[in-house]
Amino acid sequence: MLEQLKREVYEANMQLPEYGLVTFTWGNVSGIDREKGLFVIKPSGVAYDRLKPEDMVVMDLEGHKVEGGYRPSSDTDTHVVLYNCFADIGGVVHTHSSWAACWAQAGRDIPCYGTTHADYIYGSVPCVRNLTREEIEEAYERNTGVLIADEFELRDLDHNATPAVLCKNHGPFTWGKDASEAVHHAVVLEEVARMAARCEAINPGVKPAPRELQDKHYYRKHGADAYYGQKQ
Amino acid sequence: MLEQLKREVYEANMQLPEYGLVTFTWGNVSGIDREKGLFVIKPSGVAYDRLKPEDMVVMDLEGHKVEGGYRPSSDTDTHVVLYNCFADIGGVVHTHSSWAACWAQAGRDIPCYGTTHADYIYGSVPCVRNLTREEIEEAYERNTGVLIADEFELRDLDHNATPAVLCKNHGPFTWGKDASEAVHHAVVLEEVARMAARCEAINPGVKPAPRELQDKHYYRKHGADAYYGQKQ
Amino acid sequence: MLEQLKREVYEANMQLPEYGLVTFTWGNVSGIDREKGLFVIKPSGVAYDRLKPEDMVVMDLEGHKVEGGYRPSSDTDTHVVLYNCFADIGGVVHTHSSWAACWAQAGRDIPCYGTTHADYIYGSVPCVRNLTREEIEEAYERNTGVLIADEFELRDLDHNATPAVLCKNHGPFTWGKDASEAVHHAVVLEEVARMAARCEAINPGVKPAPRELQDKHYYRKHGADAYYGQKQ
Amino acid sequence: MLEQLKREVYEANMQLPEYGLVTFTWGNVSGIDREKGLFVIKPSGVAYDRLKPEDMVVMDLEGHKVEGGYRPSSDTDTHVVLYNCFADIGGVVHTHSSWAACWAQAGRDIPCYGTTHADYIYGSVPCVRNLTREEIEEAYERNTGVLIADEFELRDLDHNATPAVLCKNHGPFTWGKDASEAVHHAVVLEEVARMAARCEAINPGVKPAPRELQDKHYYRKHGADAYYGQKQ
Structure with a gap:
């Protein structure tokens, strides 16, 4: 069943090592068939090769x-919650990609310092708090998803404009309209995380990019007036 | 038309992923036929492969x-302005190459800390200010080019001796006598940006290289008395 | 003799350059046959290729x-001591892998900043003190092993839960149930060392991950209640 | 003439891009036939491929x-001086390898923080001062060599025990018993430079490795009592 989706999700999973986002089995991609209400995900701990x-x-x-x-x-239960709370997403990725995981370990949002970030992600990449001992013991993976969804509601974030999150002391989740776009966002996040860290080292007093520049770049790629790429 | 130039510009574009300067489609190269007054550029958002x-x-x-x-x-309109203002250049490159973009995000000129820089770029690599909201709304890409040209005039820089610039919170542009040399300068800029950042971390009080050393290296590669490389 | 073990240890050694853990001949892996009381180790200074x-x-x-x-x-005498003191390990690895060696040179334990670390290593990775001049002159390699074993006893560490150590101003040793797992731990340690250094740069005031999160990740992979991976 | 030496020097030159020590043509290796008093060197500005x-x-x-x-x-005149002043060396390498050049730009000696360094280089890697304007104008490349030789005499350094130097705001030179060993030392220097910079970031108060540990590692690889590697 779902042979086409299985192939897509398989290929999206294989892109993780290709883009240098995973060591060993430290990552997983899923993709959903919204009509059937079923999703497809990588098995646990199976080597990519x-x-x-x-x-x-x-x-x-x-x-x-x-x-x-x-x-x-x-991590499947986190994917379940994200599909339920973000009702229009089609794919989810979790990795321990090195730079994004460093920001997660540091417990900081990634500020938007430039257009590479603004081209894909509107505003900061949020870092959610640690789960409490009770939340961990009750249902660690499910509560990770609940915490992400709650944080997006609390901060009034549009999950389509901010398709990435950091879980404190853990690592990133990204999502997209399908598994392949979710991986695309995972690659962007890793590069954005790398550049933000180095940028702060070069100028410790650096400020986020001006709002009008962020808007310009985000909206030349997204929405009705986008003009980046080819008409489809 | 312009089949030979198209091939050259195609090959110069393909060097961007080869040299690790682009992720996905984040870069573009153009080259010009000055006699015909026409230039050739990469299409928007098409994957390199x-x-x-x-x-x-x-x-x-x-x-x-x-x-x-x-x-x-x-970014074509930026290329247009650069070809019009820098009347003897033959190729232009824009990338989000990681280290150069970090300096752009940090909003700092890259000082000339050594001969790797001085061999190709005379003095600092300038970082231009952000466009205003009005300049962005009026014509973002064109005004990016205008700002670069204005800054070179204001600082009295020779664009042939300084074939690179950083746009604040965005990334670098480089140019050269043709598309291939513009890519060459993009590679140099990325390495120079990497080394300058690390050099400042190793010695926070570091000063630029002495002027006489910069002169020596620049002029052993450029101008009438150059003696680097083979006679042609 | 021990042809099967030789092949395993050979393959584990060849994984060191594959995973980017060694330059030239700066690393060695051994594996033991506990029944025979014999172990197999790389020859000194022979190129991997x-x-x-x-x-x-x-x-x-x-x-x-x-x-x-x-x-x-x-370094064979260090392996000898580790096999004698840690009576249930089956493989030992020594490298100068770049980030782990940086922490060793810095003389610091690597704090557990996140789940990538907690998935494999319970608590900090200890960094043992320098040997004294007398200990060096008496038996450098053997005393390196003795110091590691003493430090684990002093700190009351379980060598199976903490399968890695740093020797001050030198580099890491890791171990595991066989040569292959010891290499696996060497790869994990290098990534953990890289991420911890970058994480501290991003947030100089960063604290270790909460104990309950470390426990959760360690025990979802290890022990009777583990649920990561496939049943075997 | 010197066909065998040409092949050795050619192969040593080709190792520079292989080990990631050069971008474009930024490096050169030479090797000498001491009996004939002739040396062989890479041509200027010719691409490695x-x-x-x-x-x-x-x-x-x-x-x-x-x-x-x-x-x-x-840079040939620098090689000439080094062969004349260091009468027993057989090969010389110059590169702009990234981390070593960062220390040169930073104008600092590289302290010996660990055994990776001590295995090959006894004590700090010295960084020589800038040439004066007069020295540059008179004979830049020759005076670079003279300055290196003078500095080794001034500091009472044995060039065989310290087969590497940094030229301020420029980059490293290394040497060895032949062209191949000189490249080997260039690879070691780059790794040592990388690790020293990162080590200082992890522990800003770090001290050099104790002298007795440096001695142990240097002399287990060099001199009459060496026991690293295979007997020859």
Whole structure:
């Protein structure tokens, strides 16, 4: 079942090592079929060089396995919550990509210092707080998703304009209209994280890019008046 | 038309990922035929691994498309202004190359700390100010070019001796006698930016290289008394 | 003799350059056959691209060569002590991997700043003191092992939960249930060292990850209640 | 003439891009035949991917070209002085390798922070002062060599134990018993420079490795009592 989606999700997973975003098995990508209400995700702890499209695990939106010979990624319950709370996203990525994870460990939002960031992500990349001991013990992976969704509501963020988040002392999640775009955002986030850290070292008093420049770059790529790329 | 130039510009564009200067489609190279008053540029948002020489777009110096099935790079109007203001350059490159973009985000000129820099770029690499809201809204890409040209005039810089600039909170532009040399300068700039940042971390009180050393290295590679390389 | 173990240890050694952990010959891996009380180790100063499985040297647990045409690694006596003191480990790795060696040179324990670390290593990675002049002159390599074992006892550390150590002004040792897992831990340590350094630069006041988060990640991968990966 | 030496020097030159020590043509290696009093060096400004063994230029120890269709490296006169002053060396390398050049730009000696450094280089890597305007104008490349030799005498350094130097605001020179060992030392220097910079960032108060540890590592690889590697 869902053979086409399994192939897409498999290919999106394979892009993680290709883009240098994962060491060993430290990452997972999922993609959803919204009509069927089912999503497909990487199995837990299987090496990328042995992964096959048919190894992908099919899950429903209550977190039950529907098909698959393997256990799904241990982070699956976070994906479940994100699909439920962000009702129009089509793909989710979790990695420990090095620079993004450094910001997560540092416990800081990534400020928007330039157009590379503004081209894809509107405003700062938020870093959510640690889960409490109770939240961890109750349901660590699910509560990670709940915390992300709550934080986006609290800060009044549009998850389509800010398709990335950092979990404190852990690492990033990104999402997009499908698995491939979610990976694209994971690559952008890693580069943005790298550049923000180095930029602060070069100028410790650096300020975020002016709002009008951020707007210009975001909206020349997104929305009705976008003019970047080719008409489709 | 301009088949030879298209091939040259195509090859110069393909050097950007080869030298690690671009992620995804974040860069563009153009080259000009000064006799015909036409230049050739990468199409907007087309992936490098699908790019073909015949995809290059032909533009005139008023910014009108003369030939091509694709939209030109969204930064085309900046190239137009640079070709008009710097009347003897033959190629222009824009990238978000990581270290140069960090200095642009930091909003600082790159001081000349050594001979790697002085071999190619005379004095600091200037970082121009942000455009105002009005300049952005009126004509963002064109005014980026105007600001660069104005800054070079204001600082009394020779654009052939300083073939690189940083746009604040954005990234670098470089140029040269043709598209290939403009890419060469983009590679040099990225390495110079990397080394300047690390050098300041190693010695926070570091001073620029003495003027006589900068002169020696610049002029052993450029001008009538140059003796680097082979006679041609 | 020990042909299968030689091949395993050879392959584990070859993973060091593959994972970018060694320059030239700056690293060595060994693996032990506990029933026979013999271990197999890389010969000293032989280039990785000329290494063959049959070049591996067989040693006993008193540090005598049992078989092999080459001299064993100059660090062999450290391996001997680690196998004797940590009676259930099956493989040992020593490298000068760049980031881990930086922390060793800096003389600092690596704090646990996040889940990438906590997934594999429980608590800080300890950095042991310098050997005294007397300890160096008496038996440098052996006393390096003795110092590591003493430090683990002094700090009451479980060597299976903390499978890595830094030797001050030198570099890391890691171990595991076999040679391959010891290399796996060497890769983890290098990434953890890189991220900890960058994380401190991004937030100089950063604190270690909360204990409950460290516990959660460590125990979802280790022990009776682990649920990461596939059942075996 | 000197066909075997030309091949060795050619191969040593080709190792510079292989080990990531050069961008474009920013490096050169030479090797000497002490009996004939002639050395062989890379031609100036020729791209590595077009270099051939027969392109190597033969020079005498007064700096005159003896054979070759190309001009020799613009840094040839520095090599001449080093061969004359350090009478037992067999090869010389100059690069702008990124981290070593950062320390040169920073104008600092590289302290010996650990055994990776001590295994090859006894004590700090010295950074020599800038040449004066007069020294530059009189004979830049020759005076660079003279300054290096003078500095080694002034500091009472053994050039065989310290086979590397930094020229302020410029970059490193290394040497060895032949061209291949000189490249080996250039690789070591780059790694040592990288680790020293990062080590200082991790611990700003870091001190050099204790003398007895430096001695131990240097002398287990060098001199009559060396026991690293295989007997030859």
